[in-house]
Amino acid sequence: MPKTDTILSTKSLHYFLQLIDTMNYTQAAQILGITQPALTQQIKKIEHAIGTPLFGQMGKKLYLTEAGKQLQTGAIKLLGTINSVVNDIQEFTQADKGNISIGVLDSVSSELLRKFLIRFNQQSPDITINVCYFNRKDLWYNLDNNLIDFGLFYVPANIKKSQVNLHNQYEYMQICEDRLTVLTHDHELEAGKAYSFSKFMDKKWVAYPDNFYLTQLMKEKFGSKINAKNGMKVPLSFSSTEQLVETAEETSYDTFVSSSYYQLHKSEINLTPVYIEGTPEYSVSIIYRKGKIDVPRIKSILTELKKFLDE
Incomplete structure (x- = not known):
């Protein structure tokens, strides 16, 4: 018996599935771009390899045998796996997919x-x-x-x-x-200038949550505790920068954002942008x-x- 690994190739399984689609040797051969005898020979090789017919015939119509149905299921899975692996390899090796x-x-x-x-x-x-x-x-x-x-x-x-x-x-x-930028209601401060931390000691803040990087930079100035007696006073916090700024503008609280955010949205912001001296760069x-x-x-x-x- 011929070896199945040489007969059940991706090409032969593709031929087999194409014949199932049309159930007509002539049409399948035309779609595949081969002759009808070549397709017939390929199907017979598969049947010989597995030892049982894949197709039966009633009058002029073909039908799948039980063995053919089982091979159809296996062929679809096998070719699907092969195509998936090829796609994964192409995705890894190609710059445009x-x-x-x-x-x-x-x-x-x-x-x-x-x-x-x-x-x-x-x-x-x-x-x-x-x-x-x-x-x-x-x-x-x-x-x-x-x-x-x-x-x-x-x-x-x-x-x-x-x-x-x-x-x-x-x-x-x-x-x-980038740089931490304070947005303040204090119009006595000049936009774009850096001021001593003491200017901001008594202010209340709308801030990012405690674990956000910019809040951690502020905590380095105020000390590690938020809302403690001598710490940073944060009545409201938001993870959304947009909500942070909008809330600050609708209250008397100051806030802080990245300089890059302010530069992109400064036409929409009415608060004064200033800096705190000694704030770490990032x-x-x-x-x-x-x-x-x-x-x-x-x-x-x-x-x-x-x-x-x-x-």
Whole structure:
């Protein structure tokens, strides 16, 4: 008996399934671009390999035998698996196809990223991009577990001290330098100027939740405790920057955002933007696991992003 691994090839199974679609040797052969005798011979080889007929005939009409039905089910699964594997390989090796998953820190202003993704989509329409927003803990979890391809983070200027293992496990690309910006109701303060921390001691704040990076920067100034007697007074907090600013404008409370967010939305904001002296510097950066750059589509999007930022 001929070996099934030489007879049951992807080509022969494709011929078999095409004959099932038409139940007509002549039509199937025409669709496949081969002669009818060649198709007949291929089907007979399969039947000989498995030892039983796949098709029966009633008058001029073909029908599938029970063995044929079983082989049909197996052939569909097998070819589906092969096609899936090939697609996965092509997605890994091709720069213009596949999926890219991006995680964004929920307090980061991602308008620049959004504008870039529109352009990138026009250049590479066969790449599907999914953007999700996370708090810092969940963003790191998704990055660590390879659930996203890269993340958009706030990165402290002293990155080597604050992220000890970053250079061992990850690469990063700076998007822009950023700065904590206070939005105040105090019109005696001049926009764009930096003031001593003492100017802000007695103010009440609308703030991000306690675990957000910008809130942690403020806590470094006020001390670790929020709403303590001598700490930072935060009657209201929101994870949404838009809600943060709107609430500050509708109350007497001050707030703080990233400079990049303010620059993008300053025409909509009526509060005065100022800075606190000595606030640590940071940047908005793309962070990705080492090795991700070897995936062509990841290399392609990061290369195009750098061009976009240079422009």
